[in-house]
Amino acid sequence: MATRKTFIKLGLLSGAGLVMGAGKVEAKKEFAKSGSKNPNKPIVLSTWNFGLKANEAAWDILNKGGRALDAVEAGVMVPEADPTERSVGYGGRPDRDGRVTLDACIMDELSNIGSVAALEFIKHPISVARAVMEKTPHVMLVGDGALQFALSQGFKKENLLVPDSEREWKEWLLKSEYKPIVNIENHDTIGMIALDAAGNLSGACTTSGMAFKMHGRVGDSPIIGAGLYVDNEIGAATATGHGEEVIRIAGCHLVVELMRQGKSPKEACIEAVKRVVRLMEIRKKNLADIQVGFIALDKAGNYGSYCVQGGFNYAVYDKTGNKLIDAESHVPLPKK
Ligand code: ASP
Numbered sequence: 001m002a003t004r005k006t007f008i009k010l011g012l013l014s015g016a017g018l019v020m021g022a023g024k025v026e027a028k029k030e031f032a033k034s035g036s037k038n039p040n041k042p043i044v045l046s047t048w049n050f051g052l053k054a055n056e057a058a059w060d061i062l063n064k065g066g067r068a069l070d071a072v073e074a075g076v077m078v079p080e081a082d083p084t085e086r087s088v089g090y091g092g093r094p095d096r097d098g099r100v101t102l103d104a105c106i107m108d109e110l111s112n113i114g115s116v117a118a119l120e121f122i123k124h125p126i127s128v129a130r131a132v133m134e135k136t137p138h139v140m141l142v143g144d145g146a147l148q149f150a151l152s153q154g155f156k157k158e159n160l161l162v163p164d165s166e167r168e169w170k171e172w173l174l175k176s177e178y179k180p181i182v183n184i185e186n187h188d189t190i191g192m193i194a195l196d197a198a199g200n201l202s203g204a205c206t207t208s209g210m211a212f213k214m215h216g217r218v219g220d221s222p223i224i225g226a227g228l229y230v231d232n233e234i235g236a237a238t239a240t241g242h243g244e245e246v247i248r249i250a251g252c253h254l255v256v257e258l259m260r261q262g263k264s265p266k267e268a269c270i271e272a273v274k275r276v277v278r279l280m281e282i283r284k285k286n287l288a289d290i291q292v293g294f295i296a297l298d299k300a301g302n303y304g305s306y307c308v309q310g311g312f313n314y315a316v317y318d319k320t321g322n323k324l325i326d327a328e329s330h331v332p333l334p335k336k
Contacts, residue, residue: 044192101120118218122157258271
């Protein structure tokens, strides 16, 4: 537990950030204005290697003048449907009871939001999240309620547990040790953020969460403000890695607020990662056990990323093409 002293110290630090940020707000407005004269748009960013393929589907929409919201949904549906991607959607690794439970959320340029958590048997949780956003008076449905709603909307009930995931789960049961491995894909999430030709931002985030998690465990990915946040006047951010640590700092909301105070997307991601690291120190936890990575995009199409451990990458598609970028990290990768 943080002592009162450490709490005050953190409070002072963030207070100082706000005061210093005040001067920068004007600068940021100027920057946004000048950036908006010639913004880098359309553009789409997404987490990890599977982001490359996902970006292609998103780009098909963005390049035709389509809406960022449609692009991010179509983009993340690619790994959701792919049984060889074992950390998202169909083919995702199960929880410790052998159940594939999926989490997803979506946010548009008007701050409409929708989310599902611990959803079983539906291949595209992102589309259920969008239906929650568009067709219910609520923003989040979980478990059986989310499934019932999905079925009422015509989504098909399917077995999502593929033989490879079932085999790994049975092997895992022999020792039953819960140990998410940093950068080895026994977790990972696709988070995608995009700016469309009309200058609007949206984001989507979908995952099967940590492999062999407790039944009912929910990470950051379906939580607006933690795994995803979009503010159409400022920018967007999404996260991957140990969801517990991202939730602890309200990660993506923090990244967007730091951009509002004048930080570049990369500076904002660095600051949020520093917050994760600081809280690990305060709580006397081993930093080597966790990974957290953020990607961020501002209203002018500038982007950046930062992560705790080296090894996180992300894909960016803009008019110069689609490329994979290794994110800089707080802890560098050991030299080979
Ligand atoms: N953030 C996801 C979760 O905690 C997992 C990941 O991205 O690695 O469920």
